[in-house]
Amino acid sequence: MPREAEPSFNERAFLLQAVQDNIRLDGRALDTYRNLDISFADNFGIADVRLGKTRVITRISASITAPRHDRKLDGIFTITTELSPLASPAFESGRQSDLETHLSRILEISLRRSQALSTESLCLVAGQKVWSLRADIHVLDYDGGLIDACCLSTLTALRHYRIPDTSVKGGELTVYTPLERDPVPLAILHHPLCVTFNFFELGEKWLVDATLMEQQCSEGEVVVAANPQGEVCLLQKGGGGEMDALVLLRCVEVALGKVRELGKVVDGALERDAKRRDKGGKSRELRAENER
Amino acid sequence: MADTTLLPLHRADGSATYSKNGYSVVAAVNGPIEVQRRDELPEEAAVDVVLRPAAGVGGLRERHLESVVQHTLRHVILVSAHPRTLIQCTLQIVTGPEDDSVTCSLPQAASDLPVLPALLQASILALLSTSIPLSMTLTAAFVAVNSKDTLVLDPSVQQIKRASSIHLLAFSSRGDLLVVESEGDFTIDKWEEVHQKAKLICHGEEGDESESEDVSMKSDDISKLENVLKDAVERQIAKEQRWNQTIG
Numbered sequence: 001m002p003r004e005a006e007p008s009f010n011e012r013a014f015l016l017q018a019v020q021d022n023i024r025l026d027g028r029a030l031d032t033y034r035n036l037d038i039s040f041a042d043n044f045g046i047a048d049v050r051l052g053k054t055r056v057i058t059r060i061s062a063s064i065t066a067p068r069h070d071r072k073l074d075g076i077f078t079i080t081t082e083l084s085p086l087a088s089p090a091f092e093s094g095r096q097s098d099l100e101t102h103l104s105r106i107l108e109i110s111l112r113r114s115q116a117l118s119t120e121s122l123c124l125v126a127g128q129k130v131w132s133l134r135a136d137i138h139v140l141d142y143d144g145g146l147i148d149a150c151c152l153s154t155l156t157a158l159r160h161y162r163i164p165d166t167s168v169k170g171g172e173l174t175v176y177t178p179l180e181r182d183p184v185p186l187a188i189l190h191h192p193l194c195v196t197f198n199f200f201e202l203g204e205k206w207l208v209d210a211t212l213m214e215q216q217c218s219e220g221e222v223v224v225a226a227n228p229q230g231e232v233c234l235l236q237k238g239g240g241g242e243m244d245a246l247v248l249l250r251c252v253e254v255a256l257g258k259v260r261e262l263g264k265v266v267d268g269a270l271e272r273d274a275k276r277r278d279k280g281g282k283s284r285e286l287r288a289e290n291e292r
Numbered sequence: 293m294a295d296t297t298l299l300p301l302h303r304a305d306g307s308a309t310y311s312k313n314g315y316s317v318v319a320a321v322n323g324p325i326e327v328q329r330r331d332e333l334p335e336e337a338a339v340d341v342v343l344r345p346a347a348g349v350g351g352l353r354e355r356h357l358e359s360v361v362q363h364t365l366r367h368v369i370l371v372s373a374h375p376r377t378l379i380q381c382t383l384q385i386v387t388g389p390e391d392d393s394v395t396c397s398l399p400q401a402a403s404d405l406p407v408l409p410a411l412l413q414a415s416i417l418a419l420l421s422t423s424i425p426l427s428m429t430l431t432a433a434f435v436a437v438n439s440k441d442t443l444v445l446d447p448s449v450q451q452i453k454r455a456s457s458i459h460l461l462a463f464s465s466r467g468d469l470l471v472v473e474s475e476g477d478f479t480i481d482k483w484e485e486v487h488q489k490a491k492l493i494c495h496g497e498e499g500d501e502s503e504s505e506d507v508s509m510k511s512d513d514i515s516k517l518e519n520v521l522k523d524a525v526e527r528q529i530a531k532e533q534r535w536n537q538t539i540g
Binding site: 002041042043046053055057059061080082084085086087088089093094134136138140141142143 | 301302303304305307316318320322325326342344346347348349380382384386387
Protein backbone atom coordinates (compact mmCIF):
# COMPACT_ATOMS: atom_id res chain seq x y z
CA MET A 1 0.00 0.00 0.00
CA PRO A 2 1.28 3.47 -0.78
CA ARG A 3 2.62 5.66 1.99
CA GLU A 4 2.01 9.33 2.49
CA ALA A 5 4.54 11.17 0.33
CA GLU A 6 7.18 12.95 2.38
CA PRO A 7 8.04 16.51 1.37
CA SER A 8 11.34 16.74 -0.48
CA PHE A 9 14.49 18.17 1.14
CA ASN A 10 14.08 21.40 -0.79
CA GLU A 11 10.47 21.81 0.16
CA ARG A 12 11.29 21.08 3.77
CA ALA A 13 14.19 23.55 3.85
CA PHE A 14 12.05 26.20 2.19
CA LEU A 15 9.21 25.73 4.65
CA LEU A 16 11.51 25.75 7.68
CA GLN A 17 13.29 28.87 6.46
CA ALA A 18 9.94 30.56 5.94
CA VAL A 19 8.72 29.60 9.41
CA GLN A 20 11.92 31.02 10.87
CA ASP A 21 10.97 34.33 9.25
CA ASN A 22 7.40 34.03 10.59
CA ILE A 23 5.98 33.35 7.15
CA ARG A 24 3.70 30.48 6.18
CA LEU A 25 3.46 29.13 2.67
CA ASP A 26 -0.22 30.03 2.35
CA GLY A 27 0.33 33.55 3.66
CA ARG A 28 -1.44 33.13 6.98
CA ALA A 29 -0.10 34.48 10.25
CA LEU A 30 1.37 31.79 12.52
CA ASP A 31 -1.62 31.82 14.83
CA THR A 32 -4.57 31.88 12.44
CA TYR A 33 -6.86 29.16 11.22
CA ARG A 34 -7.60 28.43 7.60
CA ASN A 35 -10.96 29.34 6.16
CA LEU A 36 -13.63 27.50 8.13
CA ASP A 37 -16.87 26.61 6.41
CA ILE A 38 -19.68 24.74 8.13
CA SER A 39 -22.76 23.50 6.33
CA PHE A 40 -25.61 21.18 7.20
CA ALA A 41 -27.64 18.63 5.29
CA ASP A 42 -31.43 18.62 5.20
CA ASN A 43 -31.62 16.03 7.95
CA PHE A 44 -30.69 16.91 11.52
CA GLY A 45 -27.32 15.90 12.90
CA ILE A 46 -25.18 15.96 9.76
CA ALA A 47 -22.42 18.56 9.83
CA ASP A 48 -20.05 19.12 6.93
CA VAL A 49 -16.96 21.01 8.07
CA ARG A 50 -14.32 22.31 5.70
CA LEU A 51 -11.12 23.63 7.19
CA GLY A 52 -9.07 24.74 4.23
CA LYS A 53 -8.78 21.61 2.13
CA THR A 54 -9.59 19.28 5.00
CA ARG A 55 -13.19 18.13 4.92
CA VAL A 56 -15.01 16.12 7.56
CA ILE A 57 -18.64 15.03 7.66
CA THR A 58 -20.08 13.84 10.96
CA ARG A 59 -23.38 12.11 11.23
CA ILE A 60 -25.22 11.50 14.47
CA SER A 61 -27.70 8.67 14.78
CA ALA A 62 -29.57 7.21 17.70
CA SER A 63 -31.20 3.92 18.58
CA ILE A 64 -32.73 2.45 21.71
CA THR A 65 -30.84 -0.30 23.54
CA ALA A 66 -30.39 -1.76 27.00
CA PRO A 67 -27.81 0.09 29.15
CA ARG A 68 -24.56 -1.43 30.41
CA HIS A 69 -25.00 -3.42 33.62
CA ASP A 70 -22.63 -1.30 35.67
CA ARG A 71 -24.11 1.99 34.42
CA LYS A 72 -27.84 1.65 34.56
CA LEU A 73 -28.62 5.35 34.51
CA ASP A 74 -26.34 6.32 31.64
CA GLY A 75 -27.06 6.32 27.96
CA ILE A 76 -24.42 5.17 25.50
CA PHE A 77 -22.42 7.56 23.37
CA THR A 78 -19.86 6.26 20.91
CA ILE A 79 -17.63 8.09 18.49
CA THR A 80 -16.28 6.15 15.53
CA THR A 81 -13.62 7.35 13.18
CA GLU A 82 -12.48 5.42 10.20
CA LEU A 83 -10.01 6.90 7.77
CA SER A 84 -10.77 5.66 4.29
CA PRO A 85 -8.89 6.01 0.99
CA LEU A 86 -11.29 8.86 0.15
CA ALA A 87 -9.18 11.19 2.25
CA SER A 88 -5.77 10.09 1.06
CA PRO A 89 -4.43 7.10 -0.87
CA ALA A 90 -2.20 6.35 2.13
CA PHE A 91 -5.17 5.39 4.28
CA GLU A 92 -6.19 1.80 4.11
CA SER A 93 -9.73 0.77 4.82
CA GLY A 94 -10.23 -1.99 7.31
CA ARG A 95 -6.97 -1.51 9.17
CA GLN A 96 -6.53 0.94 12.01
CA SER A 97 -3.57 3.22 11.54
CA ASP A 98 -1.66 5.04 14.29
CA LEU A 99 -3.19 8.33 13.22
CA GLU A 100 -6.64 6.88 13.61
CA THR A 101 -5.95 5.54 17.10
CA HIS A 102 -4.48 8.89 18.10
CA LEU A 103 -7.49 10.72 16.70
CA SER A 104 -10.09 8.54 18.35
CA ARG A 105 -8.29 8.71 21.73
CA ILE A 106 -8.23 12.49 21.65
CA LEU A 107 -11.87 12.75 20.65
CA GLU A 108 -12.78 10.25 23.35
CA ILE A 109 -11.10 12.34 26.04
CA SER A 110 -12.10 15.78 24.82
CA LEU A 111 -15.72 15.08 23.98
CA ARG A 112 -16.83 11.95 25.76
CA ARG A 113 -14.94 11.91 29.02
CA SER A 114 -15.25 15.65 29.51
CA GLN A 115 -19.00 14.97 29.74
CA ALA A 116 -19.78 17.43 26.97
CA LEU A 117 -22.88 15.37 26.33
CA SER A 118 -24.79 14.44 29.45
CA THR A 119 -25.20 10.67 29.09
CA GLU A 120 -27.68 10.68 31.97
CA SER A 121 -30.07 12.65 29.79
CA LEU A 122 -30.07 9.73 27.33
CA CYS A 123 -31.59 7.40 29.93
CA LEU A 124 -35.22 6.52 29.20
CA VAL A 125 -36.20 3.74 31.61
CA ALA A 126 -33.54 3.13 34.28
CA GLY A 127 -31.79 -0.18 33.77
CA GLN A 128 -33.89 -1.12 30.76
CA LYS A 129 -33.91 1.36 27.93
CA VAL A 130 -31.48 4.09 27.00
CA TRP A 131 -30.62 5.99 23.87
CA SER A 132 -27.48 4.79 22.19
CA LEU A 133 -26.06 7.75 20.34
CA ARG A 134 -23.35 7.32 17.79
CA ALA A 135 -21.27 9.83 15.93
CA ASP A 136 -19.82 8.55 12.66
CA ILE A 137 -16.97 10.72 11.51
CA HIS A 138 -16.23 10.52 7.79
CA VAL A 139 -12.99 12.16 6.74
CA LEU A 140 -13.38 13.03 3.07
CA ASP A 141 -10.31 15.13 2.50
CA TYR A 142 -7.12 15.27 4.49
CA ASP A 143 -4.80 18.23 4.53
CA GLY A 144 -3.71 18.43 8.16
CA GLY A 145 -5.70 19.79 11.08
CA LEU A 146 -7.60 16.51 11.36
CA ILE A 147 -8.04 16.60 15.14
CA ASP A 148 -9.37 20.15 15.17
CA ALA A 149 -11.71 19.53 12.25
CA CYS A 150 -13.08 16.25 13.62
CA CYS A 151 -13.69 17.70 17.08
CA LEU A 152 -15.38 20.75 15.63
CA SER A 153 -17.48 18.69 13.26
CA THR A 154 -18.62 16.27 15.96
CA LEU A 155 -19.57 19.02 18.38
CA THR A 156 -21.41 20.93 15.67
CA ALA A 157 -23.32 17.81 14.62
CA LEU A 158 -24.23 17.07 18.25
CA ARG A 159 -25.51 20.60 18.72
CA HIS A 160 -27.45 20.37 15.46
CA TYR A 161 -28.98 16.96 16.17
CA ARG A 162 -32.57 16.62 17.35
CA ILE A 163 -33.48 13.42 19.12
CA PRO A 164 -37.09 12.10 18.98
CA ASP A 165 -39.16 13.21 21.95
CA THR A 166 -40.25 10.49 24.38
CA SER A 167 -42.52 10.09 27.34
CA VAL A 168 -42.81 7.39 30.01
CA LYS A 169 -46.20 6.65 31.53
CA GLY A 170 -46.65 3.77 33.94
CA GLY A 171 -43.38 2.18 32.82
CA GLU A 172 -44.42 2.30 29.18
CA LEU A 173 -42.19 4.18 26.82
CA THR A 174 -43.54 6.15 23.88
CA VAL A 175 -41.26 7.50 21.17
CA TYR A 176 -42.87 10.26 19.13
CA THR A 177 -42.29 10.64 15.41
CA PRO A 178 -41.33 14.10 14.12
CA LEU A 179 -44.92 14.53 12.94
CA GLU A 180 -46.38 13.98 16.40
CA ARG A 181 -43.91 16.05 18.38
CA ASP A 182 -40.94 18.10 17.33
CA PRO A 183 -37.68 16.33 18.14
CA VAL A 184 -35.67 17.92 20.95
CA PRO A 185 -32.03 19.04 21.09
CA LEU A 186 -29.53 17.04 23.12
CA ALA A 187 -28.45 18.10 26.61
CA ILE A 188 -24.99 19.44 25.92
CA LEU A 189 -23.30 20.71 29.06
CA HIS A 190 -20.36 22.55 27.55
CA HIS A 191 -18.70 23.02 24.19
CA PRO A 192 -15.11 21.77 24.16
CA LEU A 193 -12.99 22.22 21.03
CA CYS A 194 -9.48 21.09 20.16
CA VAL A 195 -6.65 23.35 19.07
CA THR A 196 -3.46 21.77 17.74
CA PHE A 197 -0.08 23.50 17.87
CA ASN A 198 2.87 22.34 15.82
CA PHE A 199 6.40 23.12 16.98
CA PHE A 200 9.52 24.09 15.08
CA GLU A 201 13.09 24.98 16.01
CA LEU A 202 13.22 23.04 19.28
CA GLY A 203 9.97 24.51 20.52
CA GLU A 204 10.97 28.09 19.75
CA LYS A 205 8.32 28.62 17.08
CA TRP A 206 4.81 27.23 17.02
CA LEU A 207 1.93 27.51 14.65
CA VAL A 208 -1.78 26.82 14.77
CA ASP A 209 -3.78 24.68 12.32
CA ALA A 210 -0.87 23.21 10.37
CA THR A 211 -1.42 21.92 6.86
CA LEU A 212 -0.27 18.40 6.07
CA MET A 213 3.13 19.57 4.86
CA GLU A 214 3.71 21.77 7.88
CA GLN A 215 2.70 18.85 10.05
CA GLN A 216 5.20 16.56 8.32
CA CYS A 217 8.02 19.08 8.78
CA SER A 218 7.25 19.88 12.41
CA GLU A 219 9.08 18.47 15.41
CA GLY A 220 6.11 17.80 17.61
CA GLU A 221 2.61 18.83 18.47
CA VAL A 222 0.56 19.86 21.45
CA VAL A 223 -3.20 19.41 21.50
CA VAL A 224 -5.26 21.55 23.84
CA ALA A 225 -8.97 20.93 24.26
CA ALA A 226 -10.85 23.60 26.13
CA ASN A 227 -14.31 25.09 26.34
CA PRO A 228 -15.20 28.76 25.84
CA GLN A 229 -15.60 29.13 29.63
CA GLY A 230 -11.86 28.64 29.90
CA GLU A 231 -11.76 25.12 31.34
CA VAL A 232 -9.05 22.90 29.86
CA CYS A 233 -10.29 19.38 29.09
CA LEU A 234 -7.16 17.89 27.59
CA LEU A 235 -3.54 18.73 27.15
CA GLN A 236 -1.38 16.36 25.21
CA LYS A 237 2.12 16.68 23.93
CA GLY A 238 3.36 14.31 21.28
CA GLY A 239 6.85 14.16 19.81
CA GLY A 240 9.50 16.86 19.90
CA GLY A 241 12.06 17.65 22.55
CA GLU A 242 11.74 19.22 25.94
CA MET A 243 9.63 22.28 26.25
CA ASP A 244 9.51 25.35 28.41
CA ALA A 245 6.53 25.37 30.77
CA LEU A 246 5.91 29.01 29.94
CA VAL A 247 5.51 28.14 26.25
CA LEU A 248 2.94 25.55 27.23
CA LEU A 249 1.05 28.11 29.30
CA ARG A 250 1.14 30.49 26.38
CA CYS A 251 -0.30 27.73 24.16
CA VAL A 252 -3.19 27.18 26.54
CA GLU A 253 -3.84 30.90 26.58
CA VAL A 254 -3.86 31.10 22.77
CA ALA A 255 -6.02 27.96 22.59
CA LEU A 256 -8.68 29.57 24.78
CA GLY A 257 -8.85 32.52 22.42
CA LYS A 258 -9.11 30.19 19.42
CA VAL A 259 -11.81 28.06 21.04
CA ARG A 260 -13.91 31.17 21.65
CA GLU A 261 -13.32 32.29 18.07
CA LEU A 262 -14.25 28.89 16.60
CA GLY A 263 -17.22 28.63 18.97
CA LYS A 264 -18.58 31.87 17.55
CA VAL A 265 -18.29 30.50 14.00
CA VAL A 266 -20.21 27.38 15.06
CA ASP A 267 -22.86 29.49 16.82
CA GLY A 268 -23.25 31.60 13.70
CA ALA A 269 -23.59 28.58 11.42
CA LEU A 270 -26.17 26.94 13.71
CA GLU A 271 -28.13 30.16 13.96
CA ARG A 272 -28.20 30.61 10.20
CA ASP A 273 -29.37 27.04 9.75
CA ALA A 274 -32.09 27.45 12.39
CA LYS A 275 -33.32 30.55 10.60
CA ARG A 276 -33.38 28.69 7.30
CA ARG A 277 -35.50 25.90 8.83
CA ASP A 278 -37.76 28.20 10.77
CA LYS A 279 -40.37 28.81 8.11
CA GLY A 280 -43.01 31.30 9.20
CA GLY A 281 -41.36 31.81 12.61
CA LYS A 282 -43.45 29.13 14.29
CA SER A 283 -40.64 27.01 15.70
CA ARG A 284 -40.73 28.75 19.08
CA GLU A 285 -44.36 27.87 19.65
CA LEU A 286 -44.13 24.36 18.22
CA ARG A 287 -41.10 23.06 20.04
CA ALA A 288 -41.53 20.45 22.73
CA GLU A 289 -38.63 21.27 25.06
CA ASN A 290 -39.17 23.38 28.14
CA GLU A 291 -37.58 26.72 28.80
CA ARG A 292 -34.84 26.24 31.43
CA MET B 293 -32.94 15.64 -11.11
CA ALA B 294 -29.49 14.26 -10.57
CA ASP B 295 -26.89 16.54 -9.10
CA THR B 296 -23.28 15.82 -10.00
CA THR B 297 -19.89 17.26 -9.15
CA LEU B 298 -16.61 16.09 -10.55
CA LEU B 299 -13.40 16.20 -8.48
CA PRO B 300 -14.80 17.54 -5.20
CA LEU B 301 -11.91 15.96 -3.24
CA HIS B 302 -8.29 17.06 -3.36
CA ARG B 303 -6.27 14.05 -2.32
CA ALA B 304 -7.84 11.17 -4.23
CA ASP B 305 -6.80 10.67 -7.87
CA GLY B 306 -10.34 11.16 -9.04
CA SER B 307 -13.63 11.73 -7.31
CA ALA B 308 -17.26 12.57 -7.90
CA THR B 309 -20.45 13.20 -6.01
CA TYR B 310 -23.80 12.06 -7.28
CA SER B 311 -27.12 12.88 -5.66
CA LYS B 312 -30.44 11.66 -6.85
CA ASN B 313 -33.68 10.45 -5.39
CA GLY B 314 -32.65 11.39 -1.85
CA TYR B 315 -29.35 9.54 -1.95
CA SER B 316 -26.07 11.38 -2.03
CA VAL B 317 -22.87 9.43 -2.67
CA VAL B 318 -19.23 10.49 -2.77
CA ALA B 319 -16.95 8.25 -4.80
CA ALA B 320 -13.18 8.39 -4.95
CA VAL B 321 -10.91 6.39 -7.21
CA ASN B 322 -7.22 5.85 -6.60
CA GLY B 323 -5.38 4.07 -9.30
CA PRO B 324 -3.53 2.47 -10.77
CA ILE B 325 -1.64 1.96 -7.48
CA GLU B 326 0.51 -0.69 -5.92
CA VAL B 327 -1.37 -3.86 -5.11
CA GLN B 328 -0.90 -6.16 -2.17
CA ARG B 329 0.80 -9.40 -3.12
CA ARG B 330 -2.20 -11.59 -2.29
CA ASP B 331 -4.58 -9.51 -4.45
CA GLU B 332 -2.22 -9.19 -7.38
CA LEU B 333 -3.42 -10.50 -10.74
CA PRO B 334 -0.68 -11.25 -13.29
CA GLU B 335 -2.63 -10.24 -16.39
CA GLU B 336 -5.00 -7.55 -15.24
CA ALA B 337 -5.65 -4.83 -12.70
CA ALA B 338 -7.40 -5.79 -9.51
CA VAL B 339 -10.51 -3.72 -8.88
CA ASP B 340 -11.31 -3.05 -5.26
CA VAL B 341 -14.60 -1.51 -4.18
CA VAL B 342 -15.18 -0.31 -0.63
CA LEU B 343 -18.60 0.92 0.41
CA ARG B 344 -19.05 2.83 3.61
CA PRO B 345 -22.52 3.43 5.00
CA ALA B 346 -23.65 6.84 6.25
CA ALA B 347 -24.02 5.57 9.82
CA GLY B 348 -22.60 2.53 11.53
CA VAL B 349 -20.10 0.05 10.19
CA GLY B 350 -20.51 -1.92 7.03
CA GLY B 351 -22.14 -5.31 7.22
CA LEU B 352 -23.47 -8.01 4.95
CA ARG B 353 -25.57 -5.55 2.98
CA GLU B 354 -22.57 -3.37 2.16
CA ARG B 355 -20.49 -6.43 1.18
CA HIS B 356 -23.24 -7.50 -1.21
CA LEU B 357 -23.49 -4.07 -2.81
CA GLU B 358 -19.70 -3.91 -3.05
CA SER B 359 -19.63 -7.18 -4.93
CA VAL B 360 -22.29 -6.02 -7.40
CA VAL B 361 -20.41 -2.79 -8.10
CA GLN B 362 -17.07 -4.58 -8.24
CA HIS B 363 -18.26 -7.15 -10.78
CA THR B 364 -19.72 -4.36 -12.90
CA LEU B 365 -16.67 -2.11 -12.82
CA ARG B 366 -14.37 -5.01 -13.63
CA HIS B 367 -16.02 -5.25 -17.03
CA VAL B 368 -16.20 -1.53 -17.60
CA ILE B 369 -12.56 -0.76 -16.82
CA LEU B 370 -9.96 -1.95 -19.33
CA VAL B 371 -8.29 -4.04 -16.66
CA SER B 372 -5.81 -5.63 -19.05
CA ALA B 373 -4.27 -2.20 -19.67
CA HIS B 374 -2.83 -2.12 -16.15
CA PRO B 375 -1.66 -5.58 -15.12
CA ARG B 376 -0.43 -6.12 -11.54
CA THR B 377 -1.92 -2.91 -10.22
CA LEU B 378 -4.89 -1.96 -8.12
CA ILE B 379 -7.75 0.34 -8.99
CA GLN B 380 -9.40 1.24 -5.75
CA CYS B 381 -12.88 2.70 -5.67
CA THR B 382 -14.23 3.98 -2.37
CA LEU B 383 -17.88 4.87 -2.08
CA GLN B 384 -19.27 6.83 0.82
CA ILE B 385 -22.99 7.26 1.27
CA VAL B 386 -23.45 10.74 2.70
CA THR B 387 -27.21 10.97 3.03
CA GLY B 388 -30.13 8.71 2.37
CA PRO B 389 -33.76 9.70 1.78
CA GLU B 390 -35.61 11.27 4.71
CA ASP B 391 -37.04 8.00 5.97
CA ASP B 392 -33.58 6.56 6.47
CA SER B 393 -32.96 8.81 9.43
CA VAL B 394 -36.03 7.95 11.47
CA THR B 395 -33.62 6.99 14.07
CA CYS B 396 -35.11 4.16 16.07
CA SER B 397 -33.44 1.33 14.22
CA LEU B 398 -31.29 0.85 11.19
CA PRO B 399 -33.43 -0.21 8.24
CA GLN B 400 -32.06 -3.73 8.14
CA ALA B 401 -34.99 -5.31 6.39
CA ALA B 402 -35.21 -2.64 3.72
CA SER B 403 -34.13 -3.47 0.23
CA ASP B 404 -30.61 -2.58 -0.77
CA LEU B 405 -31.47 -1.88 -4.39
CA PRO B 406 -32.50 1.81 -4.20
CA VAL B 407 -28.98 3.04 -3.42
CA LEU B 408 -27.35 0.98 -6.17
CA PRO B 409 -28.01 3.34 -9.12
CA ALA B 410 -26.37 6.20 -7.21
CA LEU B 411 -23.39 3.98 -6.38
CA LEU B 412 -22.92 2.89 -9.98
CA GLN B 413 -23.29 6.40 -11.39
CA ALA B 414 -20.97 7.92 -8.78
CA SER B 415 -18.31 5.28 -9.38
CA ILE B 416 -18.39 5.70 -13.15
CA LEU B 417 -18.08 9.48 -12.80
CA ALA B 418 -15.16 9.06 -10.42
CA LEU B 419 -13.48 6.68 -12.87
CA LEU B 420 -13.99 9.21 -15.68
CA SER B 421 -12.44 11.96 -13.56
CA THR B 422 -9.45 9.74 -12.80
CA SER B 423 -8.93 9.20 -16.56
CA ILE B 424 -8.77 5.44 -16.17
CA PRO B 425 -9.20 3.82 -19.58
CA LEU B 426 -12.71 2.43 -19.83
CA SER B 427 -14.27 0.23 -22.48
CA MET B 428 -17.61 1.98 -22.02
CA THR B 429 -19.57 4.11 -19.62
CA LEU B 430 -22.75 3.03 -17.93
CA THR B 431 -26.03 4.49 -16.78
CA ALA B 432 -28.38 2.95 -14.27
CA ALA B 433 -32.12 3.35 -13.90
CA PHE B 434 -34.37 2.37 -11.03
CA VAL B 435 -37.97 1.44 -11.74
CA ALA B 436 -40.75 0.22 -9.47
CA VAL B 437 -43.93 -1.54 -10.53
CA ASN B 438 -46.78 -0.59 -8.21
CA SER B 439 -49.84 -2.62 -7.35
CA LYS B 440 -51.81 -1.08 -10.23
CA ASP B 441 -49.21 -2.46 -12.64
CA THR B 442 -47.92 0.96 -13.65
CA LEU B 443 -44.24 1.83 -13.79
CA VAL B 444 -42.82 4.40 -11.39
CA LEU B 445 -39.48 5.95 -12.19
CA ASP B 446 -37.17 6.78 -9.27
CA PRO B 447 -39.75 5.79 -6.64
CA SER B 448 -39.75 7.34 -3.17
CA VAL B 449 -39.30 5.26 -0.02
CA GLN B 450 -43.06 5.02 0.46
CA GLN B 451 -43.60 3.99 -3.15
CA ILE B 452 -40.96 1.27 -2.83
CA LYS B 453 -42.71 -0.09 0.26
CA ARG B 454 -46.00 -0.34 -1.62
CA ALA B 455 -44.53 -1.58 -4.91
CA SER B 456 -45.08 -5.15 -6.04
CA SER B 457 -41.62 -5.33 -7.61
CA ILE B 458 -38.55 -3.12 -7.98
CA HIS B 459 -35.93 -3.31 -10.71
CA LEU B 460 -32.49 -1.92 -11.22
CA LEU B 461 -31.13 -1.94 -14.75
CA ALA B 462 -27.80 -0.59 -15.94
CA PHE B 463 -26.94 -0.12 -19.59
CA SER B 464 -23.60 0.39 -21.24
CA SER B 465 -23.01 3.36 -23.50
CA ARG B 466 -23.67 1.07 -26.47
CA GLY B 467 -27.12 0.27 -25.12
CA ASP B 468 -26.33 -3.24 -23.88
CA LEU B 469 -27.75 -4.47 -20.62
CA LEU B 470 -25.00 -4.65 -17.99
CA VAL B 471 -26.64 -5.15 -14.61
CA VAL B 472 -30.10 -6.28 -13.72
CA GLU B 473 -31.36 -6.81 -10.21
CA SER B 474 -35.04 -7.39 -9.53
CA GLU B 475 -37.00 -7.96 -6.36
CA GLY B 476 -40.64 -8.92 -5.87
CA ASP B 477 -43.33 -10.59 -7.99
CA PHE B 478 -43.47 -9.87 -11.69
CA THR B 479 -44.06 -11.59 -15.01
CA ILE B 480 -41.65 -11.82 -17.92
CA ASP B 481 -43.90 -9.49 -19.95
CA LYS B 482 -43.78 -6.92 -17.17
CA TRP B 483 -40.03 -7.22 -17.01
CA GLU B 484 -39.80 -6.63 -20.76
CA GLU B 485 -41.84 -3.48 -20.30
CA VAL B 486 -39.54 -2.37 -17.47
CA HIS B 487 -36.55 -3.09 -19.68
CA GLN B 488 -37.96 -0.93 -22.49
CA LYS B 489 -38.72 1.90 -20.11
CA ALA B 490 -35.31 1.76 -18.41
CA LYS B 491 -33.54 1.73 -21.74
CA LEU B 492 -35.53 4.77 -22.78
CA ILE B 493 -34.51 6.59 -19.61
CA CYS B 494 -30.85 5.75 -20.04
CA HIS B 495 -30.53 6.22 -23.78
CA GLY B 496 -33.50 8.13 -25.11
CA GLU B 497 -35.39 7.15 -28.24
CA GLU B 498 -34.44 4.01 -30.09
CA GLY B 499 -33.49 5.75 -33.32
CA ASP B 500 -31.60 8.51 -31.54
CA GLU B 501 -28.13 7.16 -32.16
CA SER B 502 -28.52 7.11 -35.92
CA GLU B 503 -29.15 10.85 -35.94
CA SER B 504 -26.25 13.24 -35.96
CA GLU B 505 -24.53 13.68 -32.61
CA ASP B 506 -25.26 17.39 -32.36
CA VAL B 507 -29.01 17.04 -32.62
CA SER B 508 -29.24 14.46 -29.89
CA MET B 509 -26.99 16.57 -27.66
CA LYS B 510 -29.13 19.66 -28.06
CA SER B 511 -32.50 18.02 -27.60
CA ASP B 512 -33.08 18.88 -23.97
CA ASP B 513 -34.49 15.54 -23.04
CA ILE B 514 -33.70 15.81 -19.35
CA SER B 515 -34.87 12.31 -18.59
CA LYS B 516 -32.02 10.88 -20.62
CA LEU B 517 -29.52 9.74 -18.04
CA GLU B 518 -26.65 9.53 -20.45
CA ASN B 519 -26.81 13.30 -20.82
CA VAL B 520 -26.27 13.75 -17.09
CA LEU B 521 -22.95 12.00 -17.49
CA LYS B 522 -22.03 13.97 -20.59
CA ASP B 523 -23.05 17.20 -18.91
CA ALA B 524 -20.91 16.58 -15.85
CA VAL B 525 -17.85 15.80 -17.92
CA GLU B 526 -18.46 18.74 -20.27
CA ARG B 527 -18.72 21.16 -17.37
CA GLN B 528 -15.50 19.84 -15.88
CA ILE B 529 -13.66 20.17 -19.19
CA ALA B 530 -14.95 23.70 -19.66
CA LYS B 531 -13.77 24.54 -16.14
CA GLU B 532 -10.34 23.03 -16.63
CA GLN B 533 -9.84 24.53 -20.07
CA ARG B 534 -11.17 28.00 -19.31
CA TRP B 535 -7.68 29.46 -19.84
CA ASN B 536 -7.78 28.17 -23.38
CA GLN B 537 -9.93 30.42 -25.58
CA THR B 538 -10.00 28.08 -28.55
CA ILE B 539 -11.90 25.34 -26.71
CA GLY B 540 -15.51 25.90 -25.72
